[in-house]
Amino acid sequence: MSLTGISKRYGAVQAIKHADISVDAGSIHALVGENGAGKSTLIKILSGAEVADTGQITFDGSPAKISATNDAMALGIATVYQEPQLFADLTVAENVFTGREITRRGRVDWGEQNRRVVELLELIGLPARYATRTVSQLSIAEQQQVSIAKALGGEAKVLILDEPSAILTDPEIEVLFDVVRRLASSGVSIIYISHRLDELFQIAQVVTVMRDGETIAALPIAELTVRRVVELMVGGVPDEAPPPDSALDEPPRLVLEGLGSEDAFHDVDLAVRPGEVVSLYGLIGSGAGEIAECVYGMRAATSGRIVLDGEVRSPRSPRDAKRAGVALLPANRKAQGLFSFQSIAFNISAGHLPLLSRLGVWIDRSRERTIAKDLIARLAVKTPDERTVVSAMSGGNAQKVVLARQLVERPPILVLNEPTQGVDVGAKEEIHRIIGSLAQEGTAVLVVTSDLPEAIRISDRLQVVRAGTTTVEFGRGASQVDVLAAAAGAVDEEVAA
């Protein structure tokens, strides 16, 4: 299969400028690139969820047209997304055959389905007895394997795996690799997307690198090293000048000592001083986001301790965290941040009702208006007024509104979880500027991000989170190549060199 000259534009954004990819039968082809490089869009085009503006698709030597998901399925292209899309209350066998049940005289042929599912389960390394388990009884890793089985059930010739390892533990990843290798050897072509570059060397035969909407290289794995891949991903972007150092010479406001929480992360050590911006840089599934949740009281710490302003204190709830002076910008704007069909003023004041009320029974609406207007001006939110409903706003503006909510009470400790995810370039620039000025005013800022240039650009210190713990620390002006190599799992000595 091959795609040539693919381009795709969404409104003003050119998601893909020019992409070529060619996958041989039975080969494992890795697709890598930074966030926003165009990988997801390319996958959507392949699976029929989006239609390319230009370009040709050739399948088995003849030109093909993919304009809907059904076309892709008919060609034998199956996609397994990061989050398993299964029906929890149905059995594995039923899930695999939903929508294409095998029937005999009107009745679902359970025996035949089961036999086929057992074959598929054997192929992917799950015990046959799982065929009759309900999906809700399986672990996430097992569910993902079932998703692969489901994709294969449609006689897939090309299997696209979108960051399958992100939610898996190391032993589970080993199992996944076995499955992928076995599939490839049976003739299925695999397109494997991952952020963990060390994995590629265990599994891929060819690596295609995307950068800024273009496929810039397709090389056999033997010619590559982790460092070389990173350089290709990052490109010749000059590392920017570091921001002015605003860290104050005061005792740290936020200290994490050997902090751990169940399976999510362990032994995290960290200190943030007033006026300092510290970043936790980690790939999806690294555990960085969970550390932020723990500081904000959304997740219980099971080991270690949190020290806030010199006092040992583990917030038990977001309200408790707020009382201790911690504010947090949630990672998922739509699900965790926005009250979508409410006004900007409503969204900003939502977390601060006691502050904005007189005697606790009466909202001081003029004060609310003043605060909203003030923050709209400070954060340069583009809106006619503070009564505008947020659902009509662009991603960047909406993100600023959620950020504004965190700033109402001028918190001494500000945690920002993915502050610029899904935000346009201009708004991203402005949010970085805001973070800088907050630090200038003496706020202790902890940023959790999977956006590497952002992490380097805004932080005084940068800690890499990998496999659930903090690993290497970089100072100001670190090089992207070094940081990414550390996060993607190149051996530490190489980085230190």
Add this chain to the structure above:
Amino acid sequence: MTAPTAARSGASSGGPPSREGTGRVLPYPVTGQEIVLIAVIAALWAVLALTTPAFMTSGSIVPLLVATAPIGMIGIGVTVVIVTGGIDVSVGGAVAVVSVVVARSLVEASIPLPLALLLAVVLGGVLGAVNGLLIAFGRVHAIIITFGTANLFRFVALQVFGGTTVNGIPDTLGVLGRGGAGRTLGIPHSFVITVVIAAAAWYYLRHTAGGRHFYVIGGDAHAARLAGVAVLRRILMAYVLTGLLTGLGACMLLAQGTSTLAPNVGLGLELTVIAAVVIGGTSIMGGRGGVLGTLLGALLVQTVASGVTQLGWPSQLSPLFIGVFILIAVGTDLLRQRTRRTS
């Protein structure tokens, strides 16, 4: 024949020990909730049999089964609706429409039994189709639409009543009633019919692709559409099915009544049916449940009603017990889901 499996216990987990791949291909046909219900009903019957000598006589059991039949019958349809993630609170109104039209046809046109049944089922199906079309294609939450159609159906029924009761209804439907004509070898026909239709519905829901799709839709309608399931058509079908069975249930209610039909027929029936469905273990969130449980739920509801009167307590106490049973049934289901998720 040992099972060295690490099977986590769960109501619907893997089957009995078997050679891999050739044994059981489906979870058990009976879920935990249904077994518990059978035990509860058995216990209630045992207690009632011991305390009130009259309970275990056909004079008491037959009316109980006859009263269970229409609730169970309509409950089969409502179960399917709830499994898809919907709800139907208009069945009381639909029963009123069907009852009065059939009653007047019996009185004024003396239509024979087959025609009466056909009329009831077709009329019920039409009313169900009204709900189904509005819900599937109007894309409005089922509870709102069926609240609205409940009012509309009742209006239609009252128009047909014409402001008075229907009197002198002949005994054409007696074959479904609780009198001698309604029994063969002492077993009431209406209950047998309900059991047969429940069995058919059980088979359809469990063993055909179409039946399984109701569950898929209730689990995640969006994912179902992506998997190629005809979501809108299935939803329409669920309401039409409810309508058809409501028509049949209305005939049973008519047969159980006196020769007079009052305009308040079917009032509050929708809540009794939903209670039976929920006690039977069908999740109001959709995606889970079955008609077997509903039949047992209906039997439990009627056992409580019958038991309360048998014990000489005020009959108004029975809703209290039904309420408590609903809370217990839903509570155990919540608990089961929670432990399953944390284990």
Add this chain to the structure above:
Amino acid sequence: MSAVLAPPGSSGDARGHESSPARLLRVLLTQRSALLLLLLVAVLITFTIASSNNYLTAPYDVGYLSVTLINAVPLVMLGLAELLVITSGRGGIDLSVGAIVSLTSMVFGFAYGQWGWNLWLAVLAAAVFGGLCGAINGVLIAYVGYPALITTLATYYAFSSLALVINDQKPISTAPIQDFYSTARAVPVPLLGDDALRVPLGIVTFLVPTAVLVWLLLARSPYGRRLYAIGTNDVAARWAGIDVRGTRFTAYVLAGVVSGLVAVVTVAQFASARPDAGVSGNGMALPAITIAILGGVAITGGVGRVAGVVLATLLIVWLNAGILLAFPGNAGGQFQLLALGLVLVFAALLNGYTNRRYRGEA
């Protein structure tokens, strides 16, 4: 992330240059109060014309309209109770309000009619008792995680059963209760100096205070903000540090308190504490939910205003009043069902259309 971004300002500016008919349509569809007001005016004009042409059995005038307002008292109040719980989100609904009315009627009947409590104390007791019933719903729904529909179905059964059993199905109509009827009478409105204009006292003593308090609570108090917040997005509310469970629990308690007060109103109206006051016939819960939805309360939570509920009630009550005059006898009551059903289905389909057109929902 290659997010799909609209050009800056495009969505905000789009409304700037729409034609005025399109703008009128948008206001009518998105502002439920505007639509209800328009319908209300249409109803009033239609029946007034019909009245002046003698199509009606009695004049459809201001005096008649004000007397029929007595029907609005329980409807508005319970509509507001539903507004509170439906707005709290997560499938919030309360089927038990009618049963709470029944049970609290009996409690009030005992307290005021038999134990000889002071009136204010008895009214307070009714409110507290209603609140306790609501608290049972609230605990199960907000803290234990029961679905609201099922919980309130169960408590509907339980409360209505207790109401019937508590006094052996007999109503309480002792002397104090019968005298209490006087509070339900219509009183002249002095400031217009017109004898014909009499407003039922319940409007002044119960409806207006409840409506004003609920409005203050929703539109002006921190609690209202929290309620809209959890109804709009309860995950985001948790991240914003809002006590989601406590807020939802309180909504059910408040619905119970309002139902308790409605019990007092119905006792006054019937001059008797009836054990089936809130559940006889179609019951009180279904019309109340209907009114709330018609008033623009979104069944998915987070959207709904007091003005919408009040206007929806006036629309239904005055439409019904006109129908009663147009179709004498039983037919009137029947056409009321038709009107209620049609208006509800129409409003629901309109909601669906509005959401797709203006809120971009699929």
